[in-house]
Amino acid sequence: MINAQNTYPISGARTVFNGLNSETMFVAQTAPLPELALGEILVKVRLASICMSDVHTITGQRIEPTPSVLGHEAVVEVVSHRRPESDLAVGDRLTFSIADSCGQCEFCLAGFNQKCVQLFKYGHAKLSDGSGYNGCYATHIIIRRGTHVVKVPQTISDRCAAPINCALATTMCAMEYVPKIKNGRAFVQGDGMLGLYTCAALHEYGYEIVYCSGTRLQRSPFIDRFGAIPLYNDEILTEETNKIDVVVEVGYF
Template identity: 30%
Template sequence: MKAAVLYENFQPLVVENLELEGPKDHEVLIKLTASGVCHSDLHYIKGDREHPMPVVLGHEGAGVVEETGSGVSYVQTGDHVVLSFVPTCGQCNYCVRGRQNLCDARYQLRGKMLDGTTRLRSGSQEIHHFNGLSTFGEYAVVPEDSLVKIREDAPLDRVALIGCGVPTGVGAVINTAKVKPGSSVVVLGAGGVGLNVVQGAVLAGAESIIAVDIYGNKLENALQFGATHMVDASGEDVIERVRDITRGDMADYAFEVIGSTAAINQALATTKRGGTTVVVGVTPAGAELTIDPDFLHLDRVLMGCTYGSCYPRADMPMLIDMYMARRLKLDELISATLKLEDINSAFEALDQGEVARTIIRY
């Protein structure tokens, strides 16, 4: 099967034919329909985050079950699925307490399948998996626990985005921060995930939704997703603008969706006393955050967030139902649809801040 392989940091992905071994115990072979190109993949290309190499990246995919390994009971051949980049075992301490996004299984993968071996190779060379998924290929063998069965009338080339960007952004608002109706919300960074924070804030009934970015095209997108105000951080004083817009109060909630320690500080400074800041962006490994503790002294809350604190098998089908009922925007997130051969240009556009989401269609 054809797949895009990362051999070295900062080098283009190599699109080539790989051997993919069939599914073993509690694994499933998926014929992928589409994969989103996410900023987290770019972090690994640039070496901001380390991963065993070579590796097939990609963690935002949807497709159809082609073959099931022994012991698989959750799906059968022909089922439509979205892939979760956190396998949820249902039995660990986190899963049984309803914190499936933190499942132990996530930390057992380390570039391999859950049994510690790989299914991917190029000749005699072992190729690593990514989050147990590796969606930048025509097929993927994944753990059964990484699958979310979905309704068959949902278009697979759109709902692939339900695998990462949408639950991450919407979930940060609904599950992590639990934004209340009538709130004021600041969103720093209006890329693929930031736009989903904006639409999450709309769903939560926020009164003002202030989008902040340095790219005019991204701010325009944010308005389309329901932002009530936009602030151009390349030329405007973000904190003063938020003060004006909130009539001196500052915001109830701020979401940092960039992955920058400066932006985390800025987010904190836009919140009122007792306000909540949620860090959604992924900072480079080794980054250090310095904050004025006085901010926290005034009942402010600084929170982390992974995968929108979601439970994939409950939240993803719900988000798809909302899309099908036209309550959630997905089509508008997609800036371009490309073939796998053109994947490197998708990463260039992402790096330049030109796109919300590019979809690779198989």
């Protein structure tokens, strides 16, 4: 098993967000990579994607602690680790849970890990909180002990894998509450990433017709490729109002 004593890069690079009203909003830094603690994994970022929550942060619509390294959607590669009981190996591609939790508090024991009393979220933490490599807009991340990781099959490209741990995970969590209706009809409100994923998921659930509406007409080709019918006027929906089995609202994402 790989441990903290194995050779790995002594430094990495990161993009630090100092806040919307700071003199320099973003700064590129080179900083040492700390020694790994038990249970931690050093990974290099293969590809990061930009979540709308990050856009909201840099435009002032969402307030996050600063300075920080933003970014939580990424596919990463194992460089070194201190999880002796795991089957992780150098070079493994991983996706990981955005939330790191203790696994012992009342919320974790009840299955609500994202409400953990010691909750830590990648890309949403101050630079001084932990390793300093807490976000995906960097060359490396230190994955904490309470973070769940999953190996990414070679059949899935980096581009497809990067948003898995946020956009796709959010979609599939919501889909647990959507009934599987063969030949059913569904309406998705929102043509962002979550909307596209929802269209695909509903199609896989067996829905015969899926409509998707939004505000970005340029998304029409993507909606079609994800198994739905683009809807940018009310005509079809008016006719279909009493025929829709499920409505999923994912606007603004």
